[in-house]
Amino acid sequence: MTTKTIPHVKGDFLLGNLRQYKADPFQALCDWQRDYGDLVSFRLATRQFYLFSHPQLVEQALVKQSHNFVKMYNPQKPTGLALILGQGLLTSQGDLWRRQRRLMQPVFQRSNLTSMLPQMVMAGNNLLHRWRQLGDGAHINLADEMMQLALEVITQTMFSTSVLDKITEIASALETGLKYAAKTVANPLTPPLFIPTPANRAFKHASGLLDDVIYGMIDQRRTQSTAQHDLLTMLLNARDDDSGKPMTDQQIRDEVITIFTAGHETTANVLTWTLYLLARHPAVLAKLRAELHDRLQGNTPDAEALQQLTYTRAVLSEAMRLRPPAGILIRKVSRDTEIDGYAFKAGSLAIFSIYNIHHHPDYWQQPEQFDPERFLTAEKRRFAYMPFGTGDRVCIGNHFALLETQLLLSMIVQHFDIQLVSTDEVEIEMAVTVRPKGGIPVRLNRRQ
Numbered sequence: 496m497t498t499k500t501i502p503h504v505k506g507d508f509l510l511g512n513l514r515q516y517k518a519d520p521f522q523a524l525c526d527w528q529r530d531y532g533d534l535v536s537f538r539l540a541t542r543q544f545y546l547f548s549h550p551q552l553v554e555q556a557l558v559k560q561s562h563n564f565v566k567m568y569n570p571q572k573p574t575g576l577a578l579i580l581g582q583g584l585l586t587s588q589g590d591l592w593r594r595q596r597r598l599m600q601p602v603f604q605r606s607n608l609t610s611m612l613p614q615m616v617m618a619g620n621n622l623l624h625r626w627r628q629l630g631d632g633a634h635i636n637l638a639d640e641m642m643q644l645a646l647e648v649i650t651q652t653m654f655s656t657s658v659l660d661k662i663t664e665i666a667s668a669l670e671t672g673l674k675y676a677a678k679t680v681a682n683p684l685t686p687p688l689f690i691p692t693p694a695n696r697a698f699k700h701a702s703g704l705l706d707d708v709i710y711g712m713i714d715q716r717r718t719q720s721t722a723q724h725d726l727l728t729m730l731l732n733a734r735d736d737d738s739g740k741p742m743t744d745q746q747i748r749d750e751v752i753t754i755f756t757a758g759h760e761t762t763a764n765v766l767t768w769t770l771y772l773l774a775r776h777p778a779v780l781a782k783l784r785a786e787l788h789d790r791l792q793g794n795t796p797d798a799e800a801l802q803q804l805t806y807t808r809a810v811l812s813e814a815m816r817l818r819p820p821a822g823i824l825i826r827k828v829s830r831d832t833e834i835d836g837y838a839f840k841a842g843s844l845a846i847f848s849i850y851n852i853h854h855h856p857d858y859w860q861q862p863e864q865f866d867p868e869r870f871l872t873a874e875k876r877r878f879a880y881m882p883f884g885t886g887d888r889v890c891i892g893n894h895f896a897l898l899e900t901q902l903l904l905s906m907i908v909q910h911f912d913i914q915l916v917s918t919d920e921v922e923i924e925m926a927v928t929v930r931p932k933g934g935i936p937v938r939l940n941r942r943q
């Protein structure tokens with residue numbers, strides 16, 4: 496059977512497309528889809544990549560052939576996120592992943608999540624209180640504030656503790672770590688960690704700091720006498736079905752740092768981008784406030800009230816379409832395979848661009864427009880909308896994230912007006928997650 500040719504992005508003889516990718520990975524992936532189509536091949540130095548930007552191709556690869564498109568992490572030689580997360584749920588594979596996913600799933604079930612609402616409300620109230628004290632007209636960086644809020648939510652709900660006293664160091668260490676992780680995937684020529692380059696030293700420092708925070712939380716729990724019913728207790732008490740042994744300290748550390756990172760970086764970005772988009776679209780904001788006023792009259796919603804907030808949900812869904820916090824998924828092609836007559840070589844890396852799929856003109860009318868109404872119809876979108884990924888590796892925290900963002904958005908929007916300091920459009924920066932470049936400076940005013 497003849498195979499179809501996958502268009503290849505023109506590049507340098509030696510480095511391939513590394514220069515363009517390194518300069519701005521987000522822009523490069525958008526440009527290559529526009530210029531070459533929904534399936535593209537490119538090369539970063541010695542590494543061969545495929546870029547998937549079409550829902551049906553994603554379904555083929557991530558659902559029907561998930562055994563051929565696997566997580567890329569190799570515990571013996573970790574790269575990318577595994578450098579920070581080790582073998583936690585996001586990065587592990589095979590039996591280890593299956594066992595840990597089964598073990599952790601009950602914590603993330605919808606029925607269990609409502610018990611975490613009080614901690615989420617408390618974190619939201621603390622933010623509102625802090626903002627009130629700043630006084631009207633106060634300038635803040637919205638991205639930093641949302642990061643702090645989401646960090647408080649994840650540590651309180653999952654680990655019954657707070658790390659806000661170290662927020663500045665944690666935020667900066669995570670930024671350094673995530674950027675470094677993204678760089679090691681993009682550039683196979685990155686010097687190995689044992690070579691003391693400034694970037695390697697900065698990464699080691701950042702990851703040491705994060706380790707201190709995570710091990711600090713675990714140690715603190717081990718010496719506590721009061722029982723907590725949270726994810727950390729579950730991890731500490733878990734016993735292997737066959738051997739009866741507890742998890743190793745390293746495995747507990749990897750799971751904790753995974754939930755810590757995946758559980759706040761993403762939701763912080765959703766809240767930041769949603770509030771930014773609302774500030775630029777007063778008609779949407781007005782409609783959102785009308786719903787909140789009708790349903791809540793200034794009160795904080797409980798689980799039942801959250802169910803009724805259909806427009807609020809549509810606003811968040813649309814914000815996650817336009818600015819998906821996880822802009823791309825990465826897999827390794829584990830053996831030579833074929834999809835739709837296209838051949839994929841074993842050992843290559845596949846990038847699935849959630850961003851490109853969410854902006855695909857065949858699936859979305861006026862894809863650049865912020866229009867929550869499109870989520871009020873019953874239209875099925877399947878793989879054209881996948882902010883939480885798809886297939887068996889779909890996000891374990893999706894219901895948690897929806898509950899959290901709906902609650903916090905409704906609290907913030909009811910009590911504060913948020914004005915952008917600049918009318919310029921905020922640029923997107925992609926280092927694992929899709930962040931606003933340089934943050935978003937805003938002015939706060941209390942609503943009566």
Ligand code: HEM
Binds near residue numbers: 757762765824891892
């Ligand atoms: C709006 C917020 C969130 C978004 C957009 C998001 C997005 C994603 C995506 C796209 C994946 C799939 C990654 C892949 O296929 O390689 C994923 C996986 C994962 N997410 Fe989320 N996530 C969010 C919130 C959360 C929260 C709140 C938690 C934890 C409390 C969490 C924990 C995880 C974990 C552990 C995985 C790995 C699951 C597995 O492979 O079994 N995420 N997330």
